[in-house]
Amino acid sequence: MKRLKKIYAFYLLFLLVSSSVKSYGQSYFANGNARSLGGNCYQLTGALDWQLGSVWYADPIDLSKDFDLEFYLNFGGKDNSGADGIVFVMQDVSNKAIGKSGGGLGFEGFSPSFGVEFDDFNNQDKGDIASDHIAILKNGSVDHNSTNSISAPVAAISGGGNIEDGLDHLVRIVWTESTNELQVWFDCDLRQRIFYDIQKNIFNGDNIVYWGFTSSTGGLNNRQTACLRDDILVEDTMTLCKGGSILLNARESKNDQYTWTPDLYLDNNSIRTPSCSTTVPITYYVEYKDLCDNVFKDTLFVDVDPPFIMDEVQDTLLCNGAGYSFDLTSKYDSIRWNSGSRNKIITWVDEGEYSLRAWQGVCYADDTFNITTSVSPEIKISGDSLFCLGDSTLINLDINPSDAIYQWEDGLSNASRYFSVTDNILVIAKNGCDSVSDTYPIRSVTLEQLNLGDDQLLCIGDTLV
Numbered sequence: 001m002k003r004l005k006k007i008y009a010f011y012l013l014f015l016l017v018s019s020s021v022k023s024y025g026q027s028y029f030a031n032g033n034a035r036s037l038g039g040n041c042y043q044l045t046g047a048l049d050w051q052l053g054s055v056w057y058a059d060p061i062d063l064s065k066d067f068d069l070e071f072y073l074n075f076g077g078k079d080n081s082g083a084d085g086i087v088f089v090m091q092d093v094s095n096k097a098i099g100k101s102g103g104g105l106g107f108e109g110f111s112p113s114f115g116v117e118f119d120d121f122n123n124q125d126k127g128d129i130a131s132d133h134i135a136i137l138k139n140g141s142v143d144h145n146s147t148n149s150i151s152a153p154v155a156a157i158s159g160g161g162n163i164e165d166g167l168d169h170l171v172r173i174v175w176t177e178s179t180n181e182l183q184v185w186f187d188c189d190l191r192q193r194i195f196y197d198i199q200k201n202i203f204n205g206d207n208i209v210y211w212g213f214t215s216s217t218g219g220l221n222n223r224q225t226a227c228l229r230d231d232i233l234v235e236d237t238m239t240l241c242k243g244g245s246i247l248l249n250a251r252e253s254k255n256d257q258y259t260w261t262p263d264l265y266l267d268n269n270s271i272r273t274p275s276c277s278t279t280v281p282i283t284y285y286v287e288y289k290d291l292c293d294n295v296f297k298d299t300l301f302v303d304v305d306p307p308f309i310m311d312e313v314q315d316t317l318l319c320n321g322a323g324y325s326f327d328l329t330s331k332y333d334s335i336r337w338n339s340g341s342r343n344k345i346i347t348w349v350d351e352g353e354y355s356l357r358a359w360q361g362v363c364y365a366d367d368t369f370n371i372t373t374s375v376s377p378e379i380k381i382s383g384d385s386l387f388c389l390g391d392s393t394l395i396n397l398d399i400n401p402s403d404a405i406y407q408w409e410d411g412l413s414n415a416s417r418y419f420s421v422t423d424n425i426l427v428i429a430k431n432g433c434d435s436v437s438d439t440y441p442i443r444s445v446t447l448e449q450l451n452l453g454d455d456q457l458l459c460i461g462d463t464l465v
């Protein structure tokens with residue numbers, strides 16, 4: 001099961017990466033001679049001898065829940081000269097699993113597996129019956145006489161008709177988990193019915209398994225195809241965000257007539273996909289005629305998640321290289337930032353506009369914020385600190401960063417000015433990060449009058465003090 005999950009996770013990743021070219025074809029894994037015919041149809045084998053193909057649906061099936069699968073099988077148009085048939089398979093080997101050709105039906109050889117075979121060639125050594133038949137087997141065996149036979153072959157068509165008639169045959173597989181009941185319907189007739197704990201007896205308790213089809217030809221052949229209905233796995237629970245709406249979905253009906261009850265919170269209760277805007281959890285029943293003209297009733301539970309308001313973020317100034325950190329792990333199921341990051345624990349440091357979307361269940365809320373960055377102001381004062389009495393000195397300020405506002409001690413805020421008295425100049429600068437101050441002493445000086453006395457006569461060789 002672990003391995004299967006890993007493969008599945010990888011496949012999801014692949015889908016995400018290649019979503020621009022997503023098509024139905026990528027929802028399946030085709031192996032051997034199998035190939036997509038477009039839509040939900042696959043050719044499992046061509047009308048050639050010794051062909052071998054398998055197709056596995058990308059969404060695994062869950063045996064711990066009920067399911068009801070419908071598909072069309074076409075066995076080709078050659079009866080006595082045609083072979084070999086198709087097997088509906090559940091397995092947890094891999095999405096590449098493929099068995100043996102000929103009477104092996106592409107099923108023989110891989111285990112653990114569960115198969116419902118639609119066999120149109122009589123291999124007497126395997127316990128086949130003369131009629132085209134349906135049987136249930138396990139673990140890659142097509143031998144009805146072996147211990148791997150779960151239910152013996154019965155004619156596919158009551159009375160023993162031929163299924164290699166070139167027509168699409170509607171096949172329906174119904175699993176009821178509570179009673180471990182599996183039903184196989186062929187052309188609207190119930191042909192096989194077993195009570196068997198598939199999960200425990202075959203898959204060692206694993207409930208998540210691959211499912212799909214195998215097919216082969218041998219010394220005789222037919223072109224064999226399988227077409228899955230696109231609504232093959234209809235959800236039985238949906239969730240909407242209160243105040244919003246969601247499209248419900250029922251399966252294809254024979255006459256496109258539906259009745260949803262109760263007729264509450266629906267825009268139209270008689271169409272296949274009504275829009276539902278319920279504000280409370282509610283169970284709907286939808287009744288319609290299925291492809292076999294039986295009146296069919298499905299249940300769909302619609303749950304409601306409460307909307308919420310997010311208040312996680314504010315416009316923020318980050319100072320001196322600090323970051324804006326978030327830990328949203330406990331509050332939200334998932335997060336998506338405008339950068340594309342889905343991290344719930346994150347620290348932002350760069351300036352810019354940010355937005356995020358957060359989910360609680362299927363409800364989400366958006367928020368935006370701005371980050372600006374700055375550093376604490378720095379004051380540089382320059383100019384002559386000494387000047388002559390009666391003169392003045394020019395003092396310059398160089399304040400960084402540019403968002404800092406500043407003032408001299410008297411409230412003026414020019415970048416340069418003259419001072420003419422002794423002072424200890426105070427300058428204050430502030431921005432969102434900090435408020436700082438600096439001082440700068442300036443002093444006026446008085447030069448004494450020099451008196452060198454009267455002019456005197458000095459003879460060569462004399463000195464004068």
Ligand SMILES: [Ca+2]
Pocket residue numbers: 078079080081082083120121164
């Ligand atoms: Ca045949």
Ligand SMILES: [Ca+2]
Pocket residue numbers: 084103119120121122123128
């Ligand atoms: Ca056979």
Ligand SMILES: [Ca+2]
Pocket residue numbers: 117119126127128129133135142144153
């Ligand atoms: Ca058989």
Ligand SMILES: [Ca+2]
Pocket residue numbers: 079080120132162163164
């Ligand atoms: Ca036949």
